[in-house]
Amino acid sequence: MTGESGGRPRVLIVEDEDNIAIALDYLLGREGLDHARLATGLGAVERIRAERPDLVLLDVMLPEVSGYEICQQVRADGALAGVRIVMMTARGSALERRKALALGADGFIAKPFELKELRDELHRLLDPEGA
Template identity: 70%
Template sequence: MARILVVEDEDNIAMALEFLLARDGHAHSRLSQGGAAVAAIRAERPDLVLLDVMLPDMSGYEIVELLRADPGMSDVRILLMTARGSIVERRRGLALGADGFIAKPFELSELRAEMMRLLA
């Protein structure tokens, strides 16, 4: 069973993700602020972070940069999620060190496949 942190400020999306994770048997928690997420990731070291790009206090890109600048956090897998799923956004996220990128709205099967790839 994987430990997954959901960092998403939109309640409806977060609830759908939490339902999926619970149904698939993953331990999970949720935060809606980027600053709190950085501290939680450092403290909890989840197996996977589902990270929204557009957060109220800092962007998902900034979080990826902070975590990838810390050698002790290099093994934490990060899947960026954004409603702006352009090629430019995807390239930026992956160049900063995200392990995966998924555009919202996404199919649950697409999300599941990407999570399985990152947790393998």
Template identity: 70%
Template structure:
């Protein structure tokens, strides 16, 4: 008989307290274990040590940009299973293209509707069905 399903871990890297608070409430309601960094400084090291299933990553951060963090994570084969959802209040097309080009698994514009974010988080954390 299979044991309990482990809770999914999410790391929020967001410098705006109001957005981080909204994300905290959403992730708590959804049953995810989560933690937050308010700066890009040390983010890659934290991802390496905590091995989250998903990183909610702001593009504009003090210390290091979300793009830089995303690039570093994608260059590390040990972190290949970490999903990255980038968030930004910047220009839609250019920012989205930049995030996806740097290896993000998804992109959401701020301000976002919580139901849209919830759907993206679920999409990224739902395992793909086995082939065949």
């Protein structure tokens, strides 16, 4: 997997649940991805603008600002068009999935997730075309 700049892809995790964040940290580390975490929605859009991660793993239910609001704001900013977003929620209904995709998310993972499912989604979004 390579990032937009040709280096290792950078992933921003926006997740308030520590146990989920620990599992994501483990998986992303094993995949060789640079990653950082924010535990609240507050300031997430500003951080995405500043860091331009290749991918944001974005929880729907966050303190301060919801993942849906963050997704909407990122998609409204043309300069962030290259940032991919995977929404994550424990409410994995078809309605939630449709809402996330309608707001511009590139993917959707229901929690609790299988590590293989998330790994496949990471590869789908971060592997160069034709890989």
